[in-house]
Amino acid sequence: MLYLVGLGLSDETDITVKGLEVVKKASRVYLEAYTSILLVNQEVLESYYGRPVVLADREMVESNSDEILRDAQTEDVAFLVVGDPFGATTHTDLVLRARELEIPVRTVPNASIMSGIGAAGLQLYNFGQTVSMVFFTDNWRPSSFYDRVKENRDIGLHTLVLLDIKVKEQSMENMARGRKIYEPPRYMTVGQCATQMLEVEEDRKEGAYGPDSLAIGAARVGGKTEKFVAGTLKELCEQDEVLGAPLHSMVLLGRRTHELEHEYVREFAVDKETWDRMWKAEYGKQQ
Amino acid sequence: MLYLVGLGLSDETDITVKGLEVVKKASRVYLEAYTSILLVNQEVLESYYGRPVVLADREMVESNSDEILRDAQTEDVAFLVVGDPFGATTHTDLVLRARELEIPVRTVPNASIMSGIGAAGLQLYNFGQTVSMVFFTDNWRPSSFYDRVKENRDIGLHTLVLLDIKVKEQSMENMARGRKIYEPPRYMTVGQCATQMLEVEEDRKEGAYGPDSLAIGAARVGGKTEKFVAGTLKELCEQDEVLGAPLHSMVLLGRRTHELEHEYVREFAVDKETWDRMWKAEYGKQQ
Numbered sequence: 352m353l354y355l356v357g358l359g360l361s362d363e364t365d366i367t368v369k370g371l372e373v374v375k376k377a378s379r380v381y382l383e384a385y386t387s388i389l390l391v392n393q394e395v396l397e398s399y400y401g402r403p404v405v406l407a408d409r410e411m412v413e414s415n416s417d418e419i420l421r422d423a424q425t426e427d428v429a430f431l432v433v434g435d436p437f438g439a440t441t442h443t444d445l446v447l448r449a450r451e452l453e454i455p456v457r458t459v460p461n462a463s464i465m466s467g468i469g470a471a472g473l474q475l476y477n478f479g480q481t482v483s484m485v486f487f488t489d490n491w492r493p494s495s496f497y498d499r500v501k502e503n504r505d506i507g508l509h510t511l512v513l514l515d516i517k518v519k520e521q522s523m524e525n526m527a528r529g530r531k532i533y534e535p536p537r538y539m540t541v542g543q544c545a546t547q548m549l550e551v552e553e554d555r556k557e558g559a560y561g562p563d564s565l566a567i568g569a570a571r572v573g574g575k576t577e578k579f580v581a582g583t584l585k586e587l588c589e590q591d592e593v594l595g596a597p598l599h600s601m602v603l604l605g606r607r608t609h610e611l612e613h614e615y616v617r618e619f620a621v622d623k624e625t626w627d628r629m630w631k632a633e634y635g636k637q638q
Numbered sequence: 639m640l641y642l643v644g645l646g647l648s649d650e651t652d653i654t655v656k657g658l659e660v661v662k663k664a665s666r667v668y669l670e671a672y673t674s675i676l677l678v679n680q681e682v683l684e685s686y687y688g689r690p691v692v693l694a695d696r697e698m699v700e701s702n703s704d705e706i707l708r709d710a711q712t713e714d715v716a717f718l719v720v721g722d723p724f725g726a727t728t729h730t731d732l733v734l735r736a737r738e739l740e741i742p743v744r745t746v747p748n749a750s751i752m753s754g755i756g757a758a759g760l761q762l763y764n765f766g767q768t769v770s771m772v773f774f775t776d777n778w779r780p781s782s783f784y785d786r787v788k789e790n791r792d793i794g795l796h797t798l799v800l801l802d803i804k805v806k807e808q809s810m811e812n813m814a815r816g817r818k819i820y821e822p823p824r825y826m827t828v829g830q831c832a833t834q835m836l837e838v839e840e841d842r843k844e845g846a847y848g849p850d851s852l853a854i855g856a857a858r859v860g861g862k863t864e865k866f867v868a869g870t871l872k873e874l875c876e877q878d879e880v881l882g883a884p885l886h887s888m889v890l891l892g893r894r895t896h897e898l899e900h901e902y903v904r905e906f907a908v909d910k911e912t913w914d915r916m917w918k919a920e921y922g923k924q925q
Contacts, residue, residue, distance in 0.1 A: 359654060360747060367748075368658060369651035435749060437756025443898050450905070458757050460647060460749035460860045461654075462722060465762055467747045469724025475752050476770075480795055481763040506789045508767055573747045611730050618737070 353420060353449045354429045355436035357461025360573030362391045363399040370459040374400050377429035381407040381419055385518050386441065387433040387464075388536075388598065390574050396431075404431070408519055412441055416448045423454040435463035464600055467572045468511055471579050472615030477607055478511055479503030484544050484601075485515045486537070494551045500603060501559035507607030507636065512548075514539035514599050538597035541568035541580070545587040545601070560584065565604040565629050567616060570594040582621035583629060590621060608634045640707060640736045641716045642723035644748025647860030649678045650686040657746040661687050664716035668694040668706055672805050673728065674720040674751075675823075675885065677861050683718075691718070695806055699728055703735045710741040722750035751887055754859045755798055758866050759902030764894055765798060766790030771831050771888075772802045773824070781838045787890060788846035794894030794923065799835075801826035801886050825884035828855035828867070832874040832888070847871065852891040852916050854903060857881040869908035870916060877908060895921045 354373045359365030366374070374380055382393065382404045389396075397404050407419065407430070419430060436442050436458050449456050469475050480503060482496040496512070503510045517537040525532045549562060562585040570578040580590045587601070613630055620626035641660045646652030653661070661667055669680065669691045676683075684691050694706065694717070706717060723729050723745050736743050756762050767790060769783040783799070790797045804824040812819045836849060849872035857865040867877045874888070900917055907913035 357749065362656075364656040364659070365654050365747075367646060367652050367654050369649075371655060372651070435753045435756060438753070438762060440761060440896075440898060443759060443761070443902055447898070447901060457862075458860070458864075460652075460754045460757065462644065462747035462749055463753035463756075463762070466722045466725070466750035466753040469722060469750075470745050470747065472730060474727060474730070475725060475750070476768040478768075479766050480793075481765075483763075502793045506767075506793075573745070575744075577745075609727075611727060611734070614734060615730055 352427050353423045353454050353456045354427060354459060355442060355446070355456065356429055356431050356459040357435045357463070358389060358431055358433050359461040360434060360464065360467050361571065362389060362574065363396055365461070365573065367459060367461060370461065373427070373459060374429050374431070375402070376427060378422070378426040380404045380429045380431065382431045383407050383412060383442070384433070385409045386438070388516065388518070389433050390571060412445060416445055419445070420449055420452055420454055423449065424452070435461050438463050438465065462573060464513065464572060465511065468569060468600065468602060470572060470577065471567050471569055471602060473509055473567070473602060473604070473612050474609060477509050477605060477609075479506070479508035479605070481511045481513060483513045483515070484539065484547060486517065486539060487547050492551070494555065497551050497555055497559055501557060504559055504603070504605055508605040510603045510605070512544060512601040512603065514541075514544050514601065516598070539599065540591045541570070541594055541599045541601050542588050542591040544599070545584045549584055549588070560603055563629055565626070565634065567602045567604070567619065568594050569600045569602070571596065571598065572600065579619040580621060581616045581619040581626060583625060586621045586625070604634060606634050606636045610635065639714050640710045640741050640743045641714060641746060642729060642733070642743065643716055643718050643746040644722045644750070645676060645718050645720050646748040647721060647751065647754050648858065649676060649861065650682055652748070652860065654746060654748060657748065660714070660746060661716050661718070662689070663714060665709070665713040667691045667716045667718065669718045670694050670699060670729070671720070672696045673726040675803065675805070676720050677858060699732060703732055706732070707736055707739055707741055710736065711739070722748050725750050725752065749860060751800065751859060752798065755856060755887065755889060757859060757864065758854045758856055758889060760796055760854070760889060760891070760899050761896060764796050764892060764896070766793070766795035766892070768798045768800060770800045770802070771826065771834060773804065773826060774834055779838070781842065784838050784842055784846055788844060791846055791890070791892055795892040797890045797892070799831060799888040799890065801831050801888065803885070826886065827878045828857070828881055828886045828888050829875050829878040831886070832871045836871055836875070847890060850916055852913070852921065854889045854891070854906065855881050856887045856889070858883065858885065859887065866906040867908060868903045868906040868913060870912060873908045873912070891921060893921050893923045897922065
């Protein structure tokens, strides 16, 4: 049996009791750690589980899945995924490969950022499609997120923006020379995300949002040091120190908001007067 | 401290290790059991936790929250919610009341149907806003869900449809006579949902979807007997026996689908030829 086990969002104790039982009895345990990360590292997990964990990088999962699935017709293999197992496409692929090999698959669900973001105080049924924001470079500034944000905003919905992480990346030079030397991991901050969003609006000028649009920056959702900061996009460009360490994510508000959401989120506002003024002008409209 | 603890989707072992630690040390433990239910009952939870659990009905949570929050400035109170604590508005209200009383609040996230539905094989970032479907009566057939489904479908997104549950409802007669006698619980099935959806389309005729639109029926997501059935809305009107016991939910597909989604979901199709034909005609279009 292949078990896809969600680890939740924060630390080693966010695994479910059911998931922990699977991990303790499986023949081999893999940890997918390139689409998201926990706030604790591999050693903490190994010590907590009392057994070794193999880090599965993108290459292993995408090109060498047969090693992960080896003998899973008769043995139990646990494949651990931060958040919920079906947050990322890659794992769908792994299940399809298991089906081909006639390996039974079972999933142990857990919190995903897509549900966990509810802790910010916005109602989950007011969210539209989720988008991803990648690190811009001088000559690569993909803005397909913009059209999706605009679609959500046009019908009044919130947009969850998931921020890029770069783990096990090679520099251009090391890649060219075939040297397996990796750069330190990088995690996009809310400030970087807000800045890139405003740059794209400057280019596109279609009014999907603006410097005064309200948003919420979230850090370490589900963890003991979880932190939310609410404000205009312009204000959120400068809140990285307040938010602190990774992981960050962001929500751009839609106009179809409820008074309860206003009251709940106001507690996190950088400036409550600005928050109230912008809310009154643009939000709380059902149509 | 008030702890809002998510229980996940299925049985007593879906609680997280962190959540279980909270439950074991709290002074009082409440279980919210009217917005959703686990697939096990209160007695199973009490025996698993080794302690009593107070069922918190809607009236208690909405009108008598001070009893739940009593002494939580100095004691730990655990408020258990099926799925993730922030799936429903009511719990936002409870947090706001705790803030007024200067009670610290901490959340233990868990899987919600909004993330757990990913196990059906559809990618979560292709979902638009979530809607709810209530039991129609002769003179109450609320169709506001229809406009939201249409908004999602117009931009190509999937719609998760959450199905009504009726727990602790009084008959009109018993309510009128002030008798606290409750009807047996009722859980909407995928078949009832699909039938009501087609009735509303018959009335509205705005083409938000039709009898041939593809959808997925889901039963007991996250549980050992989890079951998915994929087909046209017309086909799903007749699949309740295949799906089996509650809880059910449904996803109406949007056209912005990925080939991997097609391949994954096809496995669950009532009729693979119909599935392939409809998919080819209507889906897999990015714009």
